[in-house]
Amino acid sequence: MARFHASDVHLILLDIMMPGQDGFELCRSIRAVSGVPILFLSARDDDMHKIRGLGIGGDDYIVKTASPSEIVARVKAALRRAEAPPMHAAPRLLDFGRLQIEPASRDVKVDGASVPLTPREYELLRLLCERPGQVITYEQLLRQFWEGIGDKHTVRVHIARLREKIEPDPARPGYVANVWGVGYRFEGKPR
Amino acid sequence: MARFHASDVHLILLDIMMPGQDGFELCRSIRAVSGVPILFLSARDDDMHKIRGLGIGGDDYIVKTASPSEIVARVKAALRRAEAPPMHAAPRLLDFGRLQIEPASRDVKVDGASVPLTPREYELLRLLCERPGQVITYEQLLRQFWEGIGDKHTVRVHIARLREKIEPDPARPGYVANVWGVGYRFEGKPR
DNA sequence: TCCATTCGTCACGAAACCGTCAACGAACGA
DNA sequence: TCGTTCGTTGACGGTTTCGTGACGAATGGA
Numbered sequence: 001m002a003r004f005h006a007s008d009v010h011l012i013l014l015d016i017m018m019p020g021q022d023g024f025e026l027c028r029s030i031r032a033v034s035g036v037p038i039l040f041l042s043a044r045d046d047d048m049h050k051i052r053g054l055g056i057g058g059d060d061y062i063v064k065t066a067s068p069s070e071i072v073a074r075v076k077a078a079l080r081r082a083e084a085p086p087m088h089a090a091p092r093l094l095d096f097g098r099l100q101i102e103p104a105s106r107d108v109k110v111d112g113a114s115v116p117l118t119p120r121e122y123e124l125l126r127l128l129c130e131r132p133g134q135v136i137t138y139e140q141l142l143r144q145f146w147e148g149i150g151d152k153h154t155v156r157v158h159i160a161r162l163r164e165k166i167e168p169d170p171a172r173p174g175y176v177a178n179v180w181g182v183g184y185r186f187e188g189k190p191r
Numbered sequence: 192m193a194r195f196h197a198s199d200v201h202l203i204l205l206d207i208m209m210p211g212q213d214g215f216e217l218c219r220s221i222r223a224v225s226g227v228p229i230l231f232l233s234a235r236d237d238d239m240h241k242i243r244g245l246g247i248g249g250d251d252y253i254v255k256t257a258s259p260s261e262i263v264a265r266v267k268a269a270l271r272r273a274e275a276p277p278m279h280a281a282p283r284l285l286d287f288g289r290l291q292i293e294p295a296s297r298d299v300k301v302d303g304a305s306v307p308l309t310p311r312e313y314e315l316l317r318l319l320c321e322r323p324g325q326v327i328t329y330e331q332l333l334r335q336f337w338e339g340i341g342d343k344h345t346v347r348v349h350i351a352r353l354r355e356k357i358e359p360d361p362a363r364p365g366y367v368a369n370v371w372g373v374g375y376r377f378e379g380k381p382r
Numbered sequence: 383t384c385c386a387t388t389c390g391t392c393a394c395g396a397a398a399c400c401g402t403c404a405a406c407g408a409a410c411g412a
Numbered sequence: 413t414c415g416t417t418c419g420t421t422g423a424c425g426g427t428t429t430c431g432t433g434a435c436g437a438a439t440g441g442a
Contacts, residue, residue: 051261054264055264059268060268067238069238069242070241070242073241073245074245077245077249081250104224106224118419120418133295150420151420152399153400153420153421153422154419156402157420157421159401160402178399178400179297180400181428182310185296309428309430310429342431342432344432347389348432349430350390351389351391354390355391362390371388371440372388372439372440
């Protein structure tokens with residue numbers, strides 16, 4: 001718990017059997033204050049354990065016989081889900097006034113006129129505008145679209161091109177704002 | 192896909208081997224338009240399958256040997272996660288009256304007005320105000336932000352710049368107090 | 383009271399970061 | 413096969429931020 005509070009934890013891979021406190025208790029303590037993804041990792045392939053672990057707020061239960069690459073895949077899936085917008089984000093229309101996005105048809109309109117976006121541009125916009133006001137770090141963007149390996153610079157170029165298409169005045173961005181040294185933030189109130 | 196679009200689906204339990212289209216393809220099609228939780232359910236306990244399924248956007252991969260109650264537990268966990276607010280480990284708002292900090296948007300407000308901080312300034316403030324009343328030594332600060340190598344003087348300058356921005360009267364600091372010869376302490380009661 | 387140390391402020395050069403343009407290769411459809 | 417579109421990387425200029433030195437004010441002890 002001390003280490004959890006001390007640093008910025010993105011995900012917890014938690015053994016159940018530990019000297020002193022057991023994993024279930026720790027999970028409960030953390031769940032009381034945080035929604036951070038918790039994945040149980042245990043030697044026991046035991047139904048009761050699995051149900052208990054998943055029941056008290058765990059996101060997954062991995063038995064130690066699993067291959068390392070399966071563990072990695074499950075960790076990635078948990079991170080993706082935790083970073084993704086909540087599921088109710090399948091709204092018919094994301095409306096920001098002059099800018100409108102129809103997720104179903106992947107159609108983006110500026111002042112009513114449809115604007116063609118490339119796949120990357122669309123995904124970028126979608127991720128940003130689904131969480132208005134929230135900072136999305138380069139790290140998150142790279143994890144989401146470039147499997148963690150990639151360059152900030154690549155992100156910048158795509159942002160530039162996206163702005164070129166959706167911003168009334170690309171030189172003075174009104175929607176996609178940069179956060180110095182960290183990432184980007186979508187500014188705009190949904191209606 | 193027709194049935195998916197026709198009704199309001201909360202979660203998908205997807206077999207991989209199906210006549211006609213395979214589960215992976217269907218998963219990809221759905222992921223293109225929706226973030227709905229998808230759990231693979233397959234007879235094959237196959238690493239490649241698992242990694243592929245989780246890689247293309249699946250939330251879990253359950254082998255059919257799993258007990259019914261484990262399946263139920265995993266479905267519940269997926270629903271819980273999908274319906275949870277997008278919140279993360281960080282608290283929603285650090286409120287100290289006139290001074291407010293929103294970790295999600297990295298936004299700092301003084302008397303309601305947003306104040307732009309540089310990365311260093313923000314991280315400094317964040318670290319300090321997460322432990323109100325507690326003294327943070329120069330050593331701790333240097334370890335955290337300057338990898339141990341650095342000068343106390345550097346810290347001082349950053350503190351000064353931070354005060355300039357967030358203190359109503361920078362000459363008489365009300366939030367960031369100096370502890371002679373040791374470090375700094377954030378004074379302010381969280382609400 | 384006096385002194386040594388620490389602290390706060392200012393100014394300045396170096397470094398990091400951002401946005402833009404251009405070029406290259408891969409993927410795609412005709 | 414060919415032409416086009418898309419994604420990535422490199423280079424460059426402008427801007428912001430960072431760390432250091434200098435100096436006076438403040439602090440605590442003798």
